[in-house]
Amino acid sequence: MSSNEAIPKITSRSVTVGKRQIFINELGQGYPLLMLHGGGAGASGLSNYSKNIEALAKHFRVLVADMPGYGKSTKGVNRDDPFGDLASAMLGLLDALDIKRAHVVGNSLGGACALRMALDAPKRVSALVLMGPGGINTTRSLPTPGLNQLLNYYSGEGPTLEKITRFIREYLVYDGSQVSDAMIEERFRSSIDPEVVAAPPLRRPKGLKAALRMDFTRDARLAQCQVPTLVLWGSADKVNRPSGGEALRKRMPNCDLYLFNKTGHWVQWERAAEFNAVTTGFLMNRVPA
Template structure:
């Protein structure tokens, strides 16, 4: 059974994890797969993976949380260690779900969350798929135009639909015409939640301790990366204007069990722009086919 949007009917639950409320939608049966969304303004789990949930649910139990700070989950993220904060709460969610292990699929900010969780507790992760993940060091000193646009959204004259549309159409995707107005409208409404405006979940570190936070958030400087046993697939849009595609090669060179797939004519949102390809490649990889 599907909804008018084409998504399958999903069970919705809110869990208490480490003092925060984590909203989760899930559907399907099979090995558990967590889909971890990106960190752009107005992002949420289901909206980020709207073109993937039904395809993956044919083989897997698909679990789609709103990360802390986003959607229907509690707001506020620890700015001193954001990736660790996200990873701790997703690990706590696994505990609440009664899951010893699961596959992790992460886009951008969610990819950084997945990678940090795997580095801290590799025994909790079966296989991992990362799409243009953050924290790979390619934007630490010189941010891309797309990342600057993302981080400036709540600055200056504050959030607006034109600012969000510019970020999505100019930087998030390669084919601007492929993003429906309704998707931008939905994300804009979520981005102006008063709690989010008061404490944006994704911001560039500043002030005292900023440099330490930036260095701590660079996985390529973490010696555990070269020892991480988790089979990993990295997908990166060749035209990504948010996180530089060179990050894919950096991960493939350091992770001992990593496949890299660079997708032509695709921006930062691989799972959206190339949904059919993504669903097929992701499903095959998680089941053990290469």
């Protein structure tokens, strides 16, 4: 599934948030659920959640955004505080949609954005589901091989089909044979958008201060965050270390942790049926009265 053609009832539009245009896809009715994609080259909301939108939209008003720097949204992210910039944009999106409070689901970079939203504006986030989120213990150990692949995509000879194929099939998922050539080619085309090449949205931190700000385990607010949180992590994740799940569980007072065996960085895609079931159950039980 590579576009909203496979989800015919979905509606899509751009929303003005400050000086940015944020592209969103919407399906379903009920309590709002904002879904935030990962930060891999060529990522977008629909490609990240193609196996989940319809299932979750049976219970929620599902809003799938292209975060700044990705898809059809305005390009460019503040390198001094990328997680904060993304979180501010997504909170601004909720404001623009007149949504006071929402559940937030985030994968990888989207998980980091979701968690930062909960720290910056806890009253706006009623529950979190985080899949292999970024920003956990990042200053306490060297980057993983998968994260290095991701961060080096635009360096050297620049983006190539070979580089993105290797990242997706060898590092993103446990079983690369499950990823179609068409999905990889679509991601590659998105990754070579001239605006993205000129200002890649995911880069190495700009200095020590930015690096420390991007490690949630160094943020004292984490231990005070009361937002109900479900962390889902593939035990074979080669991008963000699965040990990050236990780090969050220990620090956050209302955090549950599920580990998925023989699963990589893309839990919501690799284990879609189980993801849809556990996410629905967790979030349905946490809709505010």
